[in-house]
Every structure is written in structure tokens, then in C-alpha cells.
Amino acid sequence: MVNKVLMLFSVIVLASACVGQSQDENKQHDAGGKVLFDDIDSEIIYSHGPTKRMMAEQYLNSVKKLTGHDFGDYSFVTGDRTGSFRMLCENLGGCPDHVNRFRSQDVNAVSSLTFDDIANRACIKDRKAVDMMPPDANENSLKPAKEEIISAIRWQYIHFFGDSPDDSEMSFSLRFINDHLNKIDPDTGLSSAETRRYSFGTALRSHCFVLLTSSKFIYY
Numbered sequence: 001m002v003n004k005v006l007m008l009f010s011v012i013v014l015a016s017a018c019v020g021q022s023q024d025e026n027k028q029h030d031a032g033g034k035v036l037f038d039d040i041d042s043e044i045i046y047s048h049g050p051t052k053r054m055m056a057e058q059y060l061n062s063v064k065k066l067t068g069h070d071f072g073d074y075s076f077v078t079g080d081r082t083g084s085f086r087m088l089c090e091n092l093g094g095c096p097d098h099v100n101r102f103r104s105q106d107v108n109a110v111s112s113l114t115f116d117d118i119a120n121r122a123c124i125k126d127r128k129a130v131d132m133m134p135p136d137a138n139e140n141s142l143k144p145a146k147e148e149i150i151s152a153i154r155w156q157y158i159h160f161f162g163d164s165p166d167d168s169e170m171s172f173s174l175r176f177i178n179d180h181l182n183k184i185d186p187d188t189g190l191s192s193a194e195t196r197r198y199s200f201g202t203a204l205r206s207h208c209f210v211l212l213t214s215s216k217f218i219y220y
Helices: 002-025 056-067 085-091 109-125 146-161 167-181 200-212
Strands: 027-029 035-038 072-074 081-083
Touching (some): 056 085, 056 200, 081 085, 085 109, 109 200, 146 167, 167 200
Antiparallel strands (some): 072 081
16 A cells, blocks of 8 residues: 555656656746746646537538528438438538447548538528628629628628627738639620629628638637
């Protein structure tokens, strides 16, 4: 019994010494020995884990609500399914059947491509889904005013994140929307170069895709 207590005590002392040493190693000193920078992350590494990913069902239901796209549904009770909900959900590591499957929130090629697939279906492919755009946005406009673009960007950020974009986010989104408005849309099939340009609505749909696949939306 005494030997076990001594062994436990020695382990605690050794662990304490290692922690203290690791913290000292992460401190940056100047020539006089004064601490300039202390890597605080080394001290909270076990209490503050990595960012967490939205669960599959959370992501699908959020995108459905925010865009208006219907992925179908899946019943955990009966196993009945409609649309692509269950397939997409499983690709993201969700919708376990509680028998042979388990829940996963791994970040891998399949999950990354599935996030893109879901956002692409909802934001870009489904033209009947319009909930990702401001109700008063002129979707067919080819040359919206700058104020109209800024207003739409701010609306999408509040709609998706519950908060307005900061200056860097607004700058990026403005550049993104304007770049799209200056490109030729290959899907319209029209002959006139002017009328074949991406419309404001198409640009906002692409912006929707970017926001819904961003780390800010998926991780927390």
C-alpha cells in the first residue's frame, strides 16, 4: 500500500514538473530575461478543445430553414425517408441507425465535399428556393447600385449568422459580388453579352454558397 502511495506521489510530482517546464519553454524572453510573450494556449490545452463541427442533422436543417430548399426527411422511428436527406446526413457522419452505425464529426474528403454539395443544391441549383435573398432584392438586375449590394450582403450575414459583417467581411463580399456581376453566365443560353452577365440574384446565390460552406458557419 505504501509503495502504491509513493508511486502515485512521484507521478504527480513528475507531471507537475513537466507542466511547469512546458509552460517555461513557451515563454519568450528578451536579452535581460524579461518575459515578452507567454503562450497561454499551452496552459489551457486540456480545458479548451478544438473547434467543434455542426452535427449533420443540424447543418441540413439549418440550410433548409435559411434557404427554403427541401432535402426531404428521415424518420428515426420508422426508418422512412424522402428525398436526399438521409444520404447527405450519413455522408456527414449523422443519422445513425443505432444498430450498425455510429455518429461521426470527422473532417475528411467526404464530409468536405458533402458540405459543398448541400450548399450547392440549396443555394445555386434550386431556383425555387429564394429564402437566402432579401425579399426586396431585384434578382434580375445586372447593374445594382452599390448601396443595394451592401444592403443585401448585410441582410445575408444577419440572416445566416445573426450579426452584421465586420469591415473585412464586407470588403470581401463586395468584391465577390462585383466580380460575379462582371462575369458571363454560361447557363443563360442568350446571345447578347450584356444580357448573359450574371444577374444580382445569381451573384447572391453564389454568395450564399460561400457563407454556408465557411468555417464561420460550420464550426463553433
